[in-house]
Amino acid sequence: xxxxxxxxxxxxxxxxxxxxxxxxxxxxxxxxxxxxxxxxxxxxxxxxxxxxxxxxxxxxxxxxxxxxxxxxxxxxxxxxxxxxxxxxxxxxxxxxxxxxxxxxxxxxxxxxxxxxxxxxxxxxxxxxxxxxxxxxxxxxxxxxxxxxxxxxxxxxxxxxxxxxxxxxxxxxxxxxxxxxxxxxxxxxxxxxxxxxxxxxxxxxxxxxxxxxxxxxxxxxxxxxxxxxxxxxxxxxxxxxxxxxxxxxxxxxxxxxxxxxxxxxxxxxxxxxxxxxxxxxxx
Amino acid sequence: xxxxxxxxxxxxxxxxxxxxxxxxxxxxxxxxxxxxxxxxxxxxxxxxxxxxxxxxxxxxxxxxxxxxxxxxxxxxxxxxxxxxxxxxxxxxxxxxxxxxxxxxxxxxxxxxxxxxxxxxxxxxxxxxxxxxxxx
Numbered sequence: 174x175x176x177x178x179x180x181x182x183x184x185x186x187x188x189x190x191x192x193x194x195x196x197x198x199x200x201x202x203x204x205x206x207x208x209x210x211x212x213x214x215x216x217x218x219x220x221x222x223x224x225x226x227x228x229x230x231x232x233x234x235x236x237x238x239x240x241x242x243x244x245x246x247x248x249x250x251x252x253x254x255x256x257x258x259x260x261x262x263x264x265x266x267x268x269x270x271x272x273x274x275x276x277x278x279x280x281x282x283x284x285x286x287x288x289x290x291x292x293x294x295x296x297x298x299x300x301x302x303x304x305x306x307x308x309x310x311x312x313x314x315x316x317x318x319x320x321x322x323x324x325x326x327x328x329x330x331x332x333x334x335x336x337x338x339x340x341x342x343x344x345x346x347x348x349x350x351x352x353x354x355x356x357x358x359x360x361x362x363x364x365x366x367x368x369x370x371x372x373x374x375x376x377x378x379x380x381x382x383x384x385x386x387x388x389x390x391x392x393x394x395x396x397x398x399x400x401x402x403x404x405x406x407x408x409x410x411x412x413x414x415x416x417x418x419x420x421x422x423x424x425x426x427x428x429x430x431x432x433x434x435x436x437x438x439x440x441x442x443x444x445x446x447x448x449x450x451x452x453x454x455x
Numbered sequence: 456x457x458x459x460x461x462x463x464x465x466x467x468x469x470x471x472x473x474x475x476x477x478x479x480x481x482x483x484x485x486x487x488x489x490x491x492x493x494x495x496x497x498x499x500x501x502x503x504x505x506x507x508x509x510x511x512x513x514x515x516x517x518x519x520x521x522x523x524x525x526x527x528x529x530x531x532x533x534x535x536x537x538x539x540x541x542x543x544x545x546x547x548x549x550x551x552x553x554x555x556x557x558x559x560x561x562x563x564x565x566x567x568x569x570x571x572x573x574x575x576x577x578x579x580x581x582x583x584x585x586x587x588x589x590x
């Protein structure tokens with residue numbers, strides 16, 4: 174009996190060990206990808222902050238209420254750009270994002286542009302109408318692709334397929350913490366009344382509204398690119414910490430199993446000795 | 456006497472191309488070339504596709520191919536938010552020439568199918584700007 178259980182434990186140890194090898198390898202891959210992902214993310218920050226400020230300034234100067242992209246429409250159909258992971262096994266990364274999205278989109282008339290395979294699958298499962306399913310890979314998405322996306326999204330907005338454009342992605346706060354962000358992209362939000370802006374005297378080569386219409390595709394592409402970089406860094410960081418704790422867990426399980434194995438072995442030996450001694454006495 | 460300088464930032468979606476002092480910068484807006492010097496009035500213009508020239512604080516002038524986005528001057532801070540911005544040294548001439556050829560062929564094939572035509576035309580302009588800046 175002791176022998177059989179020893180064999181069982183040995184098998185368990187072996188299987189946990191091979192799982193641990195996999196989680197360890199995934200952790201290493203995530204660690205090496207994380208460095209590049211973080212670099213890309215940092216590089217995308219300046220454009221995001223500078224262009225956001227410039228667009229806010231141009232919007233503040235738009236007095237004309239009929240300007241497209243600024244004036245809210247009567248319709249309330251929303252389009253969500255949903256940036257999720259290419260793969261699973263990243264802790265709560267995908268689940269948290271979809272939870273936040275479902276809560277936000279509750280009861281609204283919704284369509285979506287899913288980016289990342291998990292997002293595409295999710296939209297299909299929920300039966301949400303998608304603008305395109307052609308972007309199942311977030312990793313390594315280029316600026317050029319973001320321009321295509323921006324054009325696609327503006328086309329949809331211009332043809333009134335939807336009236337509001339929202340962006341859902343995971344913001345990289347630190348290695349240990351990533352948070353889901355939901356932002357409205359269109360119509361562009363006016364800065365709150367009373368925000369001081371010194372731009373009254375600014376000379377606009379073209380009227381602010383025209384300037385805005387011209388730079389909006391660029392601005393949108395830049396925002397998407399930055400969000401994608403953030404999301405991918407978050408995904409890799411989430412996967413790294415998930416795999417890190419999985420590896421630690423496996424290590425604990427193995428040492429626990431080894432202890433049990435040794436106890437079983439000791440038990441078997443003791444029993445054998447007792448039996449032999451008992452045999453010799455008789 | 457050296458000229459007055461101003462703080463210039465040039466950014467594209469994927470990186471900060473330049474962040475430092477400059478004597479002057481020339482870019483092509485939709486209305487034509489403009490030259491920005493220190494103490495320029497607050498100003499905003501969308502950018503076209505063409506050559507850009509920057510003279511840094513040491514008086515060295517560099518040429519670049521620049522397209523899309525906008526230029527803004529805000530309280531003496533000059534910011535160029537471009538779709539693409541490549542210094543002449545970094546331009547791959549062969550690639551640009553290939554792109555020029557492809558764009559020309561596409562334009563020929565499309566003639567006047569509106570949207571694709573506009574895209575191919577923009578590609579051609581970018582390729583030409585790169586070739587020009589390189590030369």
